Amino acid sequence: MKIFLVGYGKMGKTIEKIAISRGHEIAGTLESQVENVGKLVKDSGANIAIEFTQPEGAVKNILSLMEVNIPTVCGTTGWLGKWDEVVSSCEKNNGAFFYASNYSLGVNLFFRLNRGLARLMKDYPEYKVGLKEIHHTEKKDAPSGTGITLAEGIQKERPEFTKLINDKCDNPGVLGIESFRMTNVPGTHSIHYTSPIDEIEIKHTAFSREGFALGAVVAAEWLLDKKGVRGMDDLMGSKEGEKF
Numbered sequence: 001m002k003i004f005l006v007g008y009g010k011m012g013k014t015i016e017k018i019a020i021s022r023g024h025e026i027a028g029t030l031e032s033q034v035e036n037v038g039k040l041v042k043d044s045g046a047n048i049a050i051e052f053t054q055p056e057g058a059v060k061n062i063l064s065l066m067e068v069n070i071p072t073v074c075g076t077t078g079w080l081g082k083w084d085e086v087v088s089s090c091e092k093n094n095g096a097f098f099y100a101s102n103y104s105l106g107v108n109l110f111f112r113l114n115r116g117l118a119r120l121m122k123d124y125p126e127y128k129v130g131l132k133e134i135h136h137t138e139k140k141d142a143p144s145g146t147g148i149t150l151a152e153g154i155q156k157e158r159p160e161f162t163k164l165i166n167d168k169c170d171n172p173g174v175l176g177i178e179s180f181r182m183t184n185v186p187g188t189h190s191i192h193y194t195s196p197i198d199e200i201e202i203k204h205t206a207f208s209r210e211g212f213a214l215g216a217v218v219a220a221e222w223l224l225d226k227k228g229v230r231g232m233d234d235l236m237g238s239k240e241g242e243k244f
Contacts, residue, residue: 001224002027003217004046004070006037006061007053010138011075014213015050022217033057038064046070048220055079055141062097063089071096073220075103075212077145087229098223100232101145103215107189108232110204114150114191117202118157127193127200128170129154131177134188142166142179146189151175154191186212 001024005012008029016026027046033053034040037060041049048071051061055078065072066089074097090097102108121127131154133147143151143166154175155161161175169176190203206212215232222235 001025001048001220002044002046003220004041004044004049005029006041006049006051006065007031007076009052011052011209011213012050014209015052015216018210018213019217019220022221024217033060036064037061038066038068038070041065041070042068048073048224050075050216050220052076052216059086062086066090066093066095066097069093069095071098071220071223071226073098073216073223075100075216077101077148078141080145080148090229094227096223096227096230098219098230098235100215100219101149102187102212103219103232104206104211105215105236106211107146107187107204107206108215108236110189110202111149111153111232113202115153115157117191117193117200118154121193121200122158124193124195127195129158129175130168130192130194131175132180132188132190132192133177134180134182134185136185137181137183139181142181143177144179144187144189146187147177147179150189150191151177 003019003024004027008031028044049065051074053076058076058079059082133144135144151164163174165176166179167176168178186206186209188205193200
């Protein structure tokens with residue numbers, strides 16, 4: 001397939017390397033925000049776009065790509081306040097859109113582990129739950145999209161958590177995510193269940209960007225002949241309510 005990379009930073013360059021190694025062609029790359037991204041991608045001859053940019057420009061890029069019916073895989077986080085607008089555009093244009101807060105196979109297995117543990121721990125209120133995430137200093141959004149997805153997984157199993165904040169918190173009904181930014185950290189996420197006498201922790205640590213990049217390319221391969229809004233549960237065959 002012919003891929004256009006909307007966003008050509010460290011992640012874009014890693015995606016390029018993996019896509020070429022899997023026999024795909026890079027039809028073009030875009031390093032900075034431009035008007036009418038969709039036309040640029042369409043004119044390049046690409047049949048799919050992979051979008052990894054910044055939260056402030058992602059929605060404009062996605063809508064432009066939907067308007068010219070370019071299937072799009074998006075890994076930019078921090079824009080989900082406009083999710084309904086993107087879904088509406090995809091449906092109106094009979095398009096194909098794939099979003100994940102994290103494309104790593106290991107992280108998506110971790111999402112399932114997180115929900116299973118949350119389901120198990122709901123009968124033990126003496127354990128207080130908290131989340132921590134660490135990323136590189138270039139990452140703009142905090143908490144990370146992966147951190148939010150983990151928190152939402154807990155909230156699905158523990159509906160008493162009605163509020164999410166970006167800080168440590170022990171208040172009833174509030175789930176806190178502590179965010180840290182350090183040099184050259186691809187991504188570390190941990191969930192802690194702490195009681196007065198002990199702590200249970202699960203953690204995922206990424207060693208490089210390659211796992212994320214490979215997942216994005218595999219998602220593009222899978223999406224190419226499909227329609228609608230899709231995600232990693234579709235790709236990996238997960239079912240809502242799957243038991244731990």
